[in-house]
Amino acid sequence: MKILIKNIIFISLFSCFSLVVNAQVSQITIKAQLIDEENEMVPAATVMLLNSKDSTLVNYTTSDSKGNFSFKNVKNSGYLLKVSHVSFMPVQKDIPISNNSIVDLGIINLEPIAEILMEVVIKSAQAPLFIKGDTVEYDARLFKVPPGSTVEDLLKRLPGIDIDASGNISTQGENIRRVYVDGKTFFGDDPKSVTKNLDAQAISRVQVYDDKSEQERISGIGDGDKEKVMNLELKEEFKKGHFGKATLAGGIDEEREKLLWAARGNFNKFDETQQFSVIGFANNINQTGINWDDYSEFKGSAAFSGRDNGDFGFGGSRGRHMYMSGDGLNYFDGKGFTKNYGGGLNYNYFTKKINLNASYFYNQTDLNSETFADRQTFLADTSYLLNTKSARFDFRNTHSLSSRLEYDIDSSNSLIFRINGRFSGNQTDNIRNQLFSTILDQKINQNYTNNIDSLDSKALNSLAIYSHSFKKKGRKFAISGALDYNESNKKENLINKNEFFLASTELEQINILNSKDNDNNTVKSSALYVEPISKRFSLMGFYNFKANTSQSANLSTDVLTANTMVDSLSIYYQNKEMFNRIGTSINYNWEGLNIALGGAYQVINLFNKYSTTENSPLLVPELKKPYSNFVPNFSANYQLPNNMRINLNYNYRINAPSISYLQPIPNLSNRFYKTEGNPNLEPESSHSSSASWSYWNQASFTNVSVSLSHSYYDSQIIYNQETKFVEGLGYTTIMKPENVSGGQSISTNLWSSMPIIKTKLTFNISGSYRYSESPVYINTIRNTTNTNAYSLNLGLNLTLTSKLQITAGSYGSLSDVSYSIQTSQNQNILNLSANTSIKWQFAKKSFFEANYNFTNYHNDRFELNENLHLANASIRQVLGKENKFELRLAVFDLFNQNKVISQNPGSNYIETSISPSLARYYMLSVSYNIKGFETKQKQGRW
Amino acid sequence: MRHLIFNIIIVLISISSNAQEFSGIIKYEIRHNWIKKINAVEYLSKSEKEKSAYMWGHTDEYTEDAILYFNNNISVYEEVDEENRSGSWSSRSKEYTIYRNIEENTTYDLIREVNKLFVIEDEIQNQNWKILNDIKEIAGHICMDALYKDPIKGNSIIAWFALDMPVSFGPDRFGGLPGMILEVDINQGAMTISAKKIEEKNVDEFLVKPKHKKRIKYFKEDDYKKLISDQIEQAKKTERPYFWRIRY
Missing domain, CATH: 2.60.40.10 (Immunoglobulins)
Incomplete structure (x- = not known):
């Protein structure tokens, strides 16, 4: 009953309430x-x-x-x-x-907007007026003050704000008693302490509003006691800061009982207009330079810049390219053991108009390597073997300086200056032992060479480009000038011993000192003009000029005959090349279709003087060779709507023979191979055409690209060979450059990548086929070496979770080489490899990384069947609260098999070589990163 | 000053009272800032953002052109790269035409996105604008701002609309404010679309649905949203900026 009453009361109350709501x-x-x-x-x-x-x-x-x-x-x-x-x-x-x-x-x-705000802020400064209740604020960044100005200078420019001689601030007749910075009191209560001390460049916004009194703030009830305050909002400085890393590592190579070590560090400091960086490295683990990632960080904003060589002509570069100067980068071929030191400084400065880069890099490498090579050379009716063992001790150091300035004078004029210098030294001790033998392994002769060289070289390149775009859209003019200077001095001590086995065993020894000086100067200039004919057509004209002069002197003395001069080896020559080219093309550019059809007329003049020393009479009359030719050019590319692109290119190339072909420096370092010059050479001429197609589907993440290229030589300069078996001496070869017609190559490439499971599993495939036909005359018989080379690369990329990524791939290449003069020497060269890698983040800050690569080298003719198993593994732990430290333990080449194997089929020979390299070692490293290490695994990109 | 305002008022009165045809062309400049775009992506790591700012900070911007034709009822927005059309290199112009008809409450947008060309034919679905409180002048017009948070791309969009241009159109796919949108600022300058020139004239010949081949896929607004959100989902998984694949 009670419950019922309660319910009734509740219901009636509820209905009353709903009535109220309904009201x-x-x-x-x-x-x-x-x-x-x-x-x-x-x-x-x-x-x-x-x-x-x-x-x-x-x-x-x-x-x-x-x-x-x-x-x-x-x-x-x-x-x-x-x-x-x-x-x-x-x-x-x-x-x-x-x-x-x-x-x-x-x-x-409604209250009108104060006229002063309207006129000055909104109209003149184009600045937005931010109105937050009773607060009015402006964007301080739009009121320009010179660098180094204080906030007071900035405030003087702001409309509606008055500053008197002693620095007191007022607005609308009221004094501003407080100045906040980011809402907080700054240096006590005196507003002048802020306005006179703070840099105006740090301020992004200025707000003026009525501050609530302390009481109002607490009670929330206005007591009418208000005072005007100013708040200065600071800029967010995401374009300013510094970063850097340092690594120290030590390890052991058990087999060679060697201590291994490596150190590396970099520091970068930057703000909105400047970047400064320094980098250094030292190691004995075959890192002769820094990797691309470190290099690009070192160069900063200058890592990607225009490819400006100033040589205007057909094509021309579009967009930005990766610009890699070799100095500083790790370009080691893996052969041998090295000790390396290097480092550099880089400075970039950029504003809207100026882009400046200056950089210096030093690096040095101590190299110690050995190579074992076997070569079989085919003649029309026979063949012979050559076994070469060589050892090389090399010390090289390079200083390189580079600078580039890009200055946009205004919207239609711009200038580019570039100056690069390179100073390098190289000391080499090269020991080579060559054993010639018949196909039946009968020794013919043996040649021992020891070359001790010391080379100093200097190079200086400078370039200036001015370009102007006219008022008429599409009309352009550009002119460039360049000066290049190269100088080198080489001192060479050559010891050569020959031993002959066929006749009575005989020994022969040569010891020559060579002193070689080279000077080379080039002056270049180009001009370009583009005139639009209609919206779609334009006419382009260009002119290139190049003058190159070089001098080369070699003074040879014979150590064995009390340093008397050897006339037959001493030479002084001077040559000059004048190049002039004038060309034009008509271009069609519309809606993704770009076609250029053109031609150029080029004139090349070669002059050459040749004597024993600078002051001795000419050995042959001065050589003057003029060459003049017309070269056509065609290029077309078309961008289809669905991310498909097609490119077509054709050009006819004419290259004048280089001086070393016309009159070579005699070379006695190897008396079994002699090279002669040929003053009657005609230029090399070739037709090359290429086509490519690429497709990118953003929806399915599929990429495909296919390319095809063909080149055919009308005339090619080739070293034809005369190999004779000289009784008592063995096989000697005389090589002479001659124009040979024919010779071509076709190559096709395919590359594709597509997801099998989006974001999880990606498949990629690349393949190539290359056919080449290279002619060479061997003992006046034309030999054509035909090569069919196939390669196929398959890969899988699996991202199991964001913490576990696995890749697997395989690669195979087959070269089928046939020789027309001796078909019995035809052979197949097969390389097969398979690889896999894993990246696994197995704990919050712990990572395991490993890779394994298997390669099989196979050649029937050389009975070569070499298997290489290479495996690396490392485990690393990020340490510290801010992840600033990293500890890494790594093993390189777990199976201790690393070496460099190469197989080269030549015009009438096949060579296989093996070089030992750094094999298994263990290394422990500690790294420090100012900004802290990533504790998240980077995700696969496809 | 007063005189000017008075004149504007007179013009506006005559526009509203006589319901006179209000039509013209607005030329917009689209400004992209890669560094700010990368910085606004939540799922990219801090070091990646810093590295891109360091490497590309000096050439972080590039501009494009766009045109909006409008009258009281219809607007047509197109991205035209006039600069790019003549000269020694030409790329294909974008397939992106936005058609709005207020009278019929319809859209007819021709868009190429993730390699598909399609038409979005649906009712107009304007952004859910929050009105803010600031004033600035753009191309001679006093504008007020409004904010919209894009739930799919996560972008924060500020639109400045003209108080004296009483049409609810705007550039790109933005609209639905009490005045013409003269500037759009996405993620604090990562991308801005800003009116440079406004010309009042009759543009009826341009106020037609975009032309295309007959066989084309027709999308509803929801299909388009799904396409975009799928792409963003995938981009998040691979931790790369989504805007390399789809529009910002």
Whole structure:
């Protein structure tokens, strides 16, 4: 019973409550009239009805000619009404849930925007005026002050703010007593301590508002006691800072009982317009330079820059290219053991108009390597073997300096300057032992050579390019000039011993000192002009000029005959090459279709003088060779709508024979191979054409590209060979460059990558086929070496989780080489390899990385069947609260098999060589990163 | 000053009272800032953002052109790269035409996205704008700002609309404000679309649905949203910026 009564009471209470709710109207009409400060009605004001919770726009209207507006039958849910007009400050009114169906707001007064704000801030500075309730603020960045200015200087420029002689700030007649920085008091209460000390460049916004009194802040009730304050908002400095890393590592190579070590460090400091970086490395683990990632970070914004060589002509570069200067990068071929030191400095400065890069790099390498090579050379009726063992001790060091300045004078004129210098030294001790034998392994002769060289070289390259674009769209002019200077000095001590086995065993020894000096100067200039004919067609014309002069002197003395000069080996020559080319092309450029068809006429003049020493009479009359030719050029590329691109190219190339072909320096270092010059050479001429197609599907993440290229030589300069068996001496070869017609190559490439499971499993494939036909005359019989080379690369990339990634791949290449003069020597060279890698983050800051590569080298003729198993593994742990340290334990070449094997088929020979290299070693390293190491594995890109 | 405002008011009165045809062309400049774009992507690592700012900070911007034709009822927005059309190199212009018809409440947008060309034919679905409180001048017009958070791309978009251009159109796919949108700022300058020139004239000949081949896929607004959100999902998984594949 009690319960029932309770229920009744509850129900009746509930119904009463619902009645109250129902008494509220569901739809309302809101209206008002807008009046300005002079009691004029304000028409055409925008009136917006916003959701009171989040300011979302619900409805809007404009006031009529009498300043009236209304929103009819809108939901009764509580609004914020906002009135805005071109010349008035926006006004906001709260409209709570109403009990009446008509909400008449009566008259709303609008206040005009202060003229000074309108004129100066909005119109002249194009700066937005931020209105937050009673706060008005402007973007300080738009009011330019010179660098080094204080906040006071900035404030003097802001409209509506006055600063008197003693630095007191006032606005609208009121003094500003407080200045906050990012909302906080700065250096006590004196506003001048901020405005006179803080750098204006650090400020992004200036706000002026009425500060609430302490009491109002606590109670929330206004007591009318207000004071004007100013807040300075600081800029977010994401373009400013520094970063850097350092690594120290030590390890052992058990087999060679060698201690291994490596150190590396870099530091970069930057702000919005400058970048400064320094890098250094030292090791004995075959890292002769830094890797591309470190290099690009070292160069910073200058790592990618225009490929500006100033040689205008057909084609021309578009966009930005990766510009890698070799110095500093790790370009080691893996043969042998090295000790390396290097480092550099880089400075970049850039503004909208200026882009400057200056950099210096030093590196040195101590190399110690051995190579074992077997070569079989085919003659028309026979063949012979050559076994070479060589050892090389090499010390080289390089200083390189580079600088580049790009200056955009204005929107239509720009300048580029580039100066590079390179100074290097190289000391080499090269020991080589060559054993010639017949196909039946009968020794013919043996040659021992020891070359001790010391080489110093200097190179200086400079370039300037000026380009101008005219008012007429598409009309362009550019001119360039360049100066290159190269100088080298080489001292060479050559010891050569020959031993002959066929006749009575005989020994022969030579010891020569050579002193070689080379000087080379080039002056270049090019000009380009583009004239638009119509919207789609333009005409391009260019002119190239190049003058190259070089001098070379070699003074030989015989050590065995009391340093008497050897005339037959001493030589002094001077040559000059003048190159002039003028060309034109007509271009069609429209909607992704770009076609250029053109031609150029080129004239090359070669001059050559040749004597024993600089002051001795010419040995042969001065050689003058003029060559003149017309070269056509065609290129087309088409961009289809669905990310498909097609490229077609054809060009005819003419290259004048180099001086070393016309009159070579005699070389006695190997008396079994002699090279002669040929003053009657004609230029090399070839046709090359290429086609490529590429497709990228963003929806399925599929990439495919296919390319095909063909080149055919009308005339090719080839070293034809005369090999004779000289009784008592063995096989001697005389090589002479001659023009040979024919010879071609075709190559096709395919590359594709596609996901099997999106973001998880990706498959990639690349393959190539190359056919080449190379002619050579051997003992006046034309031999054609035909090579069919196939290669195929398959790979899988599996991202199991964000913490575990696995890749697997295989590679195979087959070269089928046939020789027309001795088909019995035809052979197949097969290389097969398989690889796999794993990256696994097995704990929060712990990583395991390993890779394994298996390669099989196979050649039937040489009975070569070599298997190489290479495996590396490492485990690393990121340490410290901010992840600033990393500890890494690694083993390289776990199976201790590393060496370099190469197989080269030549025009009439095949060579296989093996070089030992750094094999198994263990290494422990500690790294420090100023910014902290990543503790998240980088995800696979495809 | 007063005189000018008075004149504007007179013009506006005549526009609203006579319901006179209000039509013209707006030329916009689109400015992309790669560094700010990369910085705004939540799922990229801090070091990746810093590295890209370091490497590309000096050439972080590039601009494109766009045109909006409009009258009281219809707007057509196109991206035209005039600069790119003549000269020694030309790329294909973008297939991106946005058609809005307020009278019929329809869209007819021709878009190429992730290698597909399609038409979005649907009702107009404008952004859920929050009105802010700031004022600035753009191309001679006083504008007010509004904010929209794109739930799919996560972008924060500020639109500046002209108080004296009473049409609810705008560049790209933005609209639905009490005045013409003259500037759009996505993620604090990562990408801005800003009016450079406004010309009032009759442009009826341009106010037509974009032309295309007959056989084309028709999308609804929801299909388009799904396409975009799928792409963003995949980009998140591979931790690369989504805007290399799809529009910002």
